[in-house]
Amino acid sequence: MLELQWLLAYLGLGAVVGLLAGLFGIGGGGIMVPVLTILFVAQGFAPEHLVHMALATSMAAIVPTSLASLRAHHRHGAVLWPVVARLTPGILLGTFGATFLAALVPAAPLAIFFSIFMGFVSLQLFLDRKPKPSRQLPGTLGMTVAGSGIGGISALVAIGGGSLTVPFLAWCNVAVPVAIGTSAAAGLPVALAGALGYLINGWSVEGLPEFTLGFIYWPAVxxxxxxxxxxAPLGARLAHRLPVKWLKKLFGILSLLLALQMLRTVL
Incomplete structure (x- = not known):
């Protein structure tokens, strides 16, 4: 039976993640993975499975978050569905395939990769550097390659892809509010493929806690x-009403601090 303190912790994490998902078009893995790792340590789960469980649980939790976020952005007319359709094949391939790679990597290297990646993302958010919009969206092959890259990295760090999809779309001359909404929609296939991959790869692993299916810890999800x-709908409404420049800086700092704490916890 899940103790009340852990239930409240997971509920609080969900509230924050949903708000950030709607606000920035992200899945929230940058927040979830380090926090889940810390909570799993506190619950006494096997250390060799901590990061894999955090990645898998984050991916599974991103599925409903992405649904709520994309619906809200769709109501604002901010989702380019043809772009989502062109990105999705590559996303599914890259995300699903990368979960098999992640399953073979020990917890410590995964934590290091996650922390380095989130450090890069945090720096970009804090500096608010945007690539100059100097080109249009590529053709089918280019979109498939881009989707594969977004999906592969997203699976290794359990993000919904927003940290990669939004800059990519902005670079291709898509307006930022529309890039955020389109990213939120593209996060759904990332989460579905990632969750399925981690479920399959953790299916026969021994030493996982009760209420776990594959690497996914369902009470947290x-x-x-x-x-x-x-x-998430509240965050999406705020994204279309508020200047979010200072919020991005705050989110960048928070993500970096959490990634460093996760690294300290694992190592």
Missing amino acids: LSIAALSLIT
Whole structure:
């Protein structure tokens, strides 16, 4: 039976993740993975599975968050569905394939890769550097390659792809609010393929805690989803009403601090 303190922690995490998902068009893995790792340590879970479980649980929790976020952005007319359709084949291939690679890598190297990647993302958010919009969206092959890269990296760090998709679309001359909405929609195939991949790869692993299916810890998924479904539409509304420049800087700092704490916890 899940103790009340852990239930409240997962619910609180879900509230924050949903808000950030709607606000920035991200899946929230940058927040979820380090926090879940810390919570799993506190619950006494096997250390060799901590990061894999955090990545898998984050991916599964991103599924309902992405649904709530994309619906809200769709209502604002901010989703380019033809772009989502062209990105999706590559995303599915890259994300699903990368989960098999992640399953072979020990927890410590995964944590190091995650922290380095989030450090890069945090720096970009804090400096608010945007690539000059100097080109249009590529053709089918280019979109498939881009989707594969976005999906592959997203699976290794359990993000919904927004940290990569939004800059890519902005670079291709897509307006930032529309890039955020389109990224939120593209995050759904990332989360579905990632969750399925981690479920398959963890299916026969021994030493996992109760209520775990594959590498996915379902009490955390359900608790996070329950609150994120409520707060994601609020974040999406704020994204279309508020200047989010200073919020991006704050989010960048928070993501970096959490990644460093996760690294400290694992190592």
